[in-house]
Amino acid sequence: MFLQDPIFPLIMTVFTLFMVIIQSIQSEKLLKKSIALAFLNITIAIVVLIVYKPYIESKKIYEQVYSYYSIFVYVFYFVVFITSFKTSILKANHYQLFVKSIKESKWNAYYVVDKNERIKDISQSFLDEINMEKEEVIGKKLFNVFNKTIRFIQFNGTEINNRALENYYKEYRKKAQIGDDFVEEHVILNSEGKQVIFKLMMQPVFVLGKFKGRIVVGERKTDFDLLGVEKKLSESNKDLESIKLKFIATLEISKEGLFYIDLDQRIIWASDALVQILNLPDNTLELNDFRKLFHPEDLTTYLSVIGELSLSKQQYYLKYRILKDGNYIWVEERGKRIFDDHTTTTIMGTLNPINAKHFRSTNIEVLDHLGNYHELLVKMKKLIDKDNYFYVLLIELKNIPKINEEYGWEVGNMLMAEYINKMYSSFVTENGGVYRMSGLKFVVLITDPRKMDFVQKGIRSNETFLNLSMRYGSIQSELEVFAGVSVSKEDAVKEEHLYQAAEEALKIAKNPSFSHHGVFYKDLVNNE
Numbered sequence: 001m002f003l004q005d006p007i008f009p010l011i012m013t014v015f016t017l018f019m020v021i022i023q024s025i026q027s028e029k030l031l032k033k034s035i036a037l038a039f040l041n042i043t044i045a046i047v048v049l050i051v052y053k054p055y056i057e058s059k060k061i062y063e064q065v066y067s068y069y070s071i072f073v074y075v076f077y078f079v080v081f082i083t084s085f086k087t088s089i090l091k092a093n094h095y096q097l098f099v100k101s102i103k104e105s106k107w108n109a110y111y112v113v114d115k116n117e118r119i120k121d122i123s124q125s126f127l128d129e130i131n132m133e134k135e136e137v138i139g140k141k142l143f144n145v146f147n148k149t150i151r152f153i154q155f156n157g158t159e160i161n162n163r164a165l166e167n168y169y170k171e172y173r174k175k176a177q178i179g180d181d182f183v184e185e186h187v188i189l190n191s192e193g194k195q196v197i198f199k200l201m202m203q204p205v206f207v208l209g210k211f212k213g214r215i216v217v218g219e220r221k222t223d224f225d226l227l228g229v230e231k232k233l234s235e236s237n238k239d240l241e242s243i244k245l246k247f248i249a250t251l252e253i254s255k256e257g258l259f260y261i262d263l264d265q266r267i268i269w270a271s272d273a274l275v276q277i278l279n280l281p282d283n284t285l286e287l288n289d290f291r292k293l294f295h296p297e298d299l300t301t302y303l304s305v306i307g308e309l310s311l312s313k314q315q316y317y318l319k320y321r322i323l324k325d326g327n328y329i330w331v332e333e334r335g336k337r338i339f340d341d342h343t344t345t346t347i348m349g350t351l352n353p354i355n356a357k358h359f360r361s362t363n364i365e366v367l368d369h370l371g372n373y374h375e376l377l378v379k380m381k382k383l384i385d386k387d388n389y390f391y392v393l394l395i396e397l398k399n400i401p402k403i404n405e406e407y408g409w410e411v412g413n414m415l416m417a418e419y420i421n422k423m424y425s426s427f428v429t430e431n432g433g434v435y436r437m438s439g440l441k442f443v444v445l446i447t448d449p450r451k452m453d454f455v456q457k458g459i460r461s462n463e464t465f466l467n468l469s470m471r472y473g474s475i476q477s478e479l480e481v482f483a484g485v486s487v488s489k490e491d492a493v494k495e496e497h498l499y500q501a502a503e504e505a506l507k508i509a510k511n512p513s514f515s516h517h518g519v520f521y522k523d524l525v526n527n528e
Contacts, residue, residue: 006052006066009073010045016077017042023084034080041073109198109220112205114213115173117142125220131191142169153195154187169214176204176211184216197221256350261287263345274351278324295321295328306347309337325378329353366417366424367436373499376435376443380495383431383447384488391446391455392486393427394502395466396510399480400440407475419468419479427451443502459483459518466518482509483518491521 017038024031048056048066056062111122119137127134130149137145143166146152152165186198200218204211257274261267266287270280278293294302298320305316315336321328335349371379383390397416404412423434423444431447446452458465466481484505486492491501501521509519 004070006045006049009070010042010049012073012077013038013041013045016073016080019077019080019084023080037076038080041076044069045073109200110215110217111142112213112215113142115211117169119145120213129188129190129196129220149191151189152186153189154185156183156185172204172214173211176214178204178206178209180204184218257352258350259348261347263287263347265344277351277353278322293323295323297321309347311339314339324374326381327374327377329374366420367413370420370434370436370442372435373437376437376445376499377495379433379435379445380488380498383445384493384495388431388447388488389449389452390432390488391444391452392488392498392502393444393446393455393483394437394485394499394506395423395442395444395481395483396506397440397442397479398482398510399478403477403479407477411475411477415470415477415479418470419481422468427455443499455485456520459485459516459520463516463518481517482506484509484521485518486521491525 017035020031020034020038024035048069052066056066109123109125111126112120114120118139119142122134122137124134127137130137130145132145132149143162147162152160152162154160155165155168180203182202184198184200184202186200188196188198190196198218198220200216202214202216205213205215254271255273256271257277258271259274260269262269267284268287268290269284270278272283274280275283280290291299291302302318302320305318309316315334318333319330320333322331331351331353333349333351335347338346338348380390380392397419400412400416403415420434420442423442427444427446427448428434429446429448429451432445435443435445437443446455464480466483467478468481469476469478484502484507486498486501486505488498492498505519505521505524508514508524509517
């Protein structure tokens with residue numbers, strides 16, 4: 001058995017704890033499990049020291065257990081010692097490689113100081129400027145060395161002196177944080193009175209969360225013209241980045257349909273606004289796929305105009321039809337081919353729907369925000385695809401021109417707005433809507449069976465069913481309204497034909513020889 005006085009295992013456990021702490025410092029992190037095991041080992045060793053004489057000595061089983069424990073203490077110590085030794089060698093090799101790589105790179109200037117600003121290491125480039133040997137400065141305070149031979153005149157573009165810079169670094173110790181880095185540019189007068197520039201990166205050194213010093217790495221520059229060029233390049237890069245960010249922000253907030261076409265890669269990129277305008281599947285599309293949306297009659301003209309672009313004629317303007325949700329809508333495109341960009345063949349421009357409303361704005365929200373004919377067709381197609389039954393009520397406010405002439409446009413617009421509000425409240429439900437076809441014509445989509453029955457009975461029993469009397473102050477007037485009605489599933493199966501049927505019925509209703517102001521298209525067909 002391996003028996004010895006218990007004081008020796010206790011001493012070894014203390015050494016072990018010391019080695020674990022050193023290993024934590026080398027690893028730059030707290031080795032919690034190893035430290036906990038080391039403290040437990042010390043506790044057991046203290047207990048063994050106390051109970052050895054009265055309980056363990058001369059008792060064979062306990063002595064055998066104590067022998068195994070003593071062996072464990074020594075083995076644990078040697079394991080920790082060997083691990084710490086390997087880490088020390090690795091750190092030393094890493095440091096030597098770090099120093100060698102700096103010497104062989106353009107980052108040829110560095111120094112390392114501890115928390116008290118004592119020099120731990122310094123590059124030959126700094127030693128050349130202060131005209132000293134390395135042995136003369138190691139262990140001495142940084143500014144005690146600098147103040148002897150060099151003078152700082154600028155720090156990051158601001159005039160400074162040695163005392164002010166020394167105070168700056170003293171304050172830095174108090175506010176340094178883990179992970180900090182700071183770019184420094186020093187202009188100094190060296191031991192020969194020549195101006196030298198050091199461009200450096202400073203980082204603090206922390207061990208177990210405590211500030212232990214700082215390391216400064218960079219390069220020495222003596223060519224002031226070259227430095228000026230670097231500064232201008234840096235400023236140019238910042239300007240380009242600023243322009244890029246502003247351009248991206250413009251794309252994000254613009255309501256215009258913006259695009260660019262890469263003719264080399266045969267792709268088109270569309271802004272979010274344009275994707276929404278045309279209901280495109282993605283922001284980036286194959287150019288051929290996008291042009292398949294063009295009306296065949298317009299595509300030939302479009303390609304001809306694009307093909308004629310040249311240095312003397314870089315811009316173009318076109319109106320054409322493009323497919324949206326199964327229907328063609330008119331759009332206008334303004335673009336420019338970028339000939340100054342020699343790396344890609346690019347066209348940039350805007351594409352927006354043409355306002356199809358043939359009437360002037362009223363500045364009354366309920367009128368100006370109504371959908372147009374194309375939006376009506378899209379809505380009807382959705383209802384047809386869902387197999388919905390609905391009425392297309394096409395109305396014309398016949399005597400609005402007379403009211404405008406008698407009382408002014410403001411009154412006429414207010415009467416129309418009031419009437420459309422009445423249509424909304426009386427006939428429009430969730431799937432319905434009101435759309436403006438022209439200055440005086442509107443379409444009301446009625447999807448509620450009860451509303452449809454009410455309209456049918458009203459039109460057939462009362463010849464002026466849709467007329468409305470209104471009063472504004474002293475002005476009293478009656479809107480004279482004519483209507484044509486087509487019915488889905490009965491009068492037509494396509495949305496365009498449904499609208500045409502309602503138009504045919506409206507023409508009959510407006511005929512002076514016809515008694516009622518409202519006509520169902522199916523009644524015309526049945527009478528024939």
